[in-house]
Amino acid sequence: MVAVSCIIGITVPQVAEKGPRFFETWKAENPSLYVAVNLLQLNRVYTSIWFLALTSIIAVSLSLTVWDQGAAALRTLRYRKRPVSPDGFKNFKELIVSGPIDLTRTVETVKAVLKAKGFRVSHEDINEPASLIFNKNSGGKLGGFILHTGFLCVVLAGLYSLACHQRGFIQLIGTDTFSGKNADWLTSDHGLLAKDFDLGFKVHLKRFVPDYWENDRVKSLKSELIIKDHKVEKNVILGVNSPVRHRGVTIYQSTHYGYTVTFVLTRPTGEPVVTHFSLDAPSWKDRPFVGKTDFPTADYVLDMKFHPNLKEPSFFLAFPGVDLTVTEKENVMFKGRVLFNQRAWIGDDALQFTGVHYWSGIAFVKNSGTSLIYFGFMIISFGAFLIYFLIPREIHIQIERQEDGAILKVGGRSRKYQALFADEFEKICQDIMAGSR
Amino acid sequence: MEKLELLRYEFIFHWAAVILYIFATISFAYAVFFQKEKKLDWGMRLSGLGLIPHSVALGLRWYVSGHGPYLSQHEGFSSIVWVVVVMFLIFVYRVPRLKGVGLIVMPSCFLMMAVAFYKTPGIESLPATFSGIWLVLHITFTKLALGAMLIALGTSIFYVLKEKKGEFGFYQRLPDLPALDTYSYKFAGFGFVFWTITVVAGAIWANEAWGRYWAWDPIETWSLITWLLFGLHLHLRRFLGWRGRKAAYLMVVCFLFSIAALFVIPFILPTIHSEFFL
Numbered sequence: 001m002v003a004v005s006c007i008i009g010i011t012v013p014q015v016a017e018k019g020p021r022f023f024e025t026w027k028a029e030n031p032s033l034y035v036a037v038n039l040l041q042l043n044r045v046y047t048s049i050w051f052l053a054l055t056s057i058i059a060v061s062l063s064l065t066v067w068d069q070g071a072a073a074l075r076t077l078r079y080r081k082r083p084v085s086p087d088g089f090k091n092f093k094e095l096i097v098s099g100p101i102d103l104t105r106t107v108e109t110v111k112a113v114l115k116a117k118g119f120r121v122s123h124e125d126i127n128e129p130a131s132l133i134f135n136k137n138s139g140g141k142l143g144g145f146i147l148h149t150g151f152l153c154v155v156l157a158g159l160y161s162l163a164c165h166q167r168g169f170i171q172l173i174g175t176d177t178f179s180g181k182n183a184d185w186l187t188s189d190h191g192l193l194a195k196d197f198d199l200g201f202k203v204h205l206k207r208f209v210p211d212y213w214e215n216d217r218v219k220s221l222k223s224e225l226i227i228k229d230h231k232v233e234k235n236v237i238l239g240v241n242s243p244v245r246h247r248g249v250t251i252y253q254s255t256h257y258g259y260t261v262t263f264v265l266t267r268p269t270g271e272p273v274v275t276h277f278s279l280d281a282p283s284w285k286d287r288p289f290v291g292k293t294d295f296p297t298a299d300y301v302l303d304m305k306f307h308p309n310l311k312e313p314s315f316f317l318a319f320p321g322v323d324l325t326v327t328e329k330e331n332v333m334f335k336g337r338v339l340f341n342q343r344a345w346i347g348d349d350a351l352q353f354t355g356v357h358y359w360s361g362i363a364f365v366k367n368s369g370t371s372l373i374y375f376g377f378m379i380i381s382f383g384a385f386l387i388y389f390l391i392p393r394e395i396h397i398q399i400e401r402q403e404d405g406a407i408l409k410v411g412g413r414s415r416k417y418q419a420l421f422a423d424e425f426e427k428i429c430q431d432i433m434a435g436s437r
Numbered sequence: 438m439e440k441l442e443l444l445r446y447e448f449i450f451h452w453a454a455v456i457l458y459i460f461a462t463i464s465f466a467y468a469v470f471f472q473k474e475k476k477l478d479w480g481m482r483l484s485g486l487g488l489i490p491h492s493v494a495l496g497l498r499w500y501v502s503g504h505g506p507y508l509s510q511h512e513g514f515s516s517i518v519w520v521v522v523v524m525f526l527i528f529v530y531r532v533p534r535l536k537g538v539g540l541i542v543m544p545s546c547f548l549m550m551a552v553a554f555y556k557t558p559g560i561e562s563l564p565a566t567f568s569g570i571w572l573v574l575h576i577t578f579t580k581l582a583l584g585a586m587l588i589a590l591g592t593s594i595f596y597v598l599k600e601k602k603g604e605f606g607f608y609q610r611l612p613d614l615p616a617l618d619t620y621s622y623k624f625a626g627f628g629f630v631f632w633t634i635t636v637v638a639g640a641i642w643a644n645e646a647w648g649r650y651w652a653w654d655p656i657e658t659w660s661l662i663t664w665l666l667f668g669l670h671l672h673l674r675r676f677l678g679w680r681g682r683k684a685a686y687l688m689v690v691c692f693l694f695s696i697a698a699l700f701v702i703p704f705i706l707p708t709i710h711s712e713f714f715l
Contacts, residue, residue, distance in 0.1 A: 388626035
């Protein structure tokens, strides 16, 4: 069912990917289909009620499996005297050793043969008829229990995260401070049971340092932050793949970054208005940082292409300028290049390019069940390894002394791969026979 | 000598490996279709021989680029083939009767190698997120998983062929049907373990890099579907007694899903993986 849900998630456009505009168009073009899809929550599979219910069913099913397998594992681990019954196994052979034998020596030979093959003695009785039980890879019996416990941890952590997680994202401009308040997130989301995401501390961006390869692709991004927690200030360096933790919040360096250009709009009447525009970084150095947005206090729409260095294509600030197009109600009011500190005149209004700073994308995450998920991941991998690499095997041997020799009754079983074990069993019997002669 | 000049030699070694793998494929095909068992040894030798220039080519690229061979299609395909050939040789060393699986493994390898050459042969620089042990584990286990699945596919196909053709000629010398079935089960199990570690390491790496384990990215989702399908396959075998032909056909389906996740989805759907893999 989860696999089917995933296929639905891939084939039906999802709200999280496409955005509201796509669905408005869809609704207009095909209203009945849209209503059906929306009603069944097929356009938001992974946050739908039915997917949540499905995940809960998996959690319950896994709990029962873990309970069942845990009990079986406990029974396996608890020592109990077992009857030695080689003839009860599918793989069974009677090896006849002729001539006088020394029982103790034969037992030692058998032990040496099986020890060399990685078996250990789990039961030994040298009273006639001598009986022995050998085991190999007994730890593999715990594989199922460990694997399913890991799944349960991950599913529970997933449900916990779905209910309680809090996540916020900001574009922090150089030398600016983020208040840490819920209202100031650029984007945020939280679980069904979580409330607003207030950090309880402030974050100041002291410096942002991008590093580039020779071909001007991004090599690394680092943000030097000051965490201001009441009267305590802590300097930290945030990097991609190097998150920082503070008071239960994990802070991540995003790979989104860019330049923020600052414009001051001065109108004949009124105070100058300072506005920052954050532009996204291009993939290649010969392309500008771009952005298009409304001016907050006027009807102007600014279409910006920012070049950090107009002398040569570069990410590094040297000779900055903006190719600016200003429109008002779709009429182009200004089009041209504005260098740093220059003014663009839009009628009587002056738009001055006054500042350039880097901005750094920073994500804050709380309550994502990290420890439980990591623990679950680790034991899933370990459990899977135990199941498929350590196959438990058991050999039972009884040695019955006869008048002119002895009969060695050898029986064995493997939890998996019986066809391959048959060959291994045959080889064990041959080696025991060779050693006992 | 300039580092980039070494790429010319990489070109030569790469093609030398492709040619040897082609000859290995021809030997395997000749041996299987004309029932000439001795030619299987030629196939093995040529595969092993091809591994030498292939290793040199990969080593040169590693030296020139300064990072492991995992950043572009060229590096991705080439390193996958290297892992698959090594796994195949080790497997056949342990189970010589399954040399014929080379007929399934080697054509896939030389085709991937040939495709690799035409895809992004230049050196790509390492993106900021490409660092850490989880990335190395994620990539290494993807290749190991594919190798194990390819061997499981080979044994499954031979199972079906042997069942159809009976105990004649070449097929007579293959392991018996239960053993072939068991090898398929075993390698599907290994593939499942490696795929699990791939998904786990990828999720941890994503969390370190982006602050989230799972974003239902198309590749992530397809990997999960593949993993679930392999889980289903193994459960059906273990608990519902699926054996033989039924299990072999399901293995083929599982393999096709894994191929879709690794080599089809990045090219047809926008995914964070295609940014680095295309």
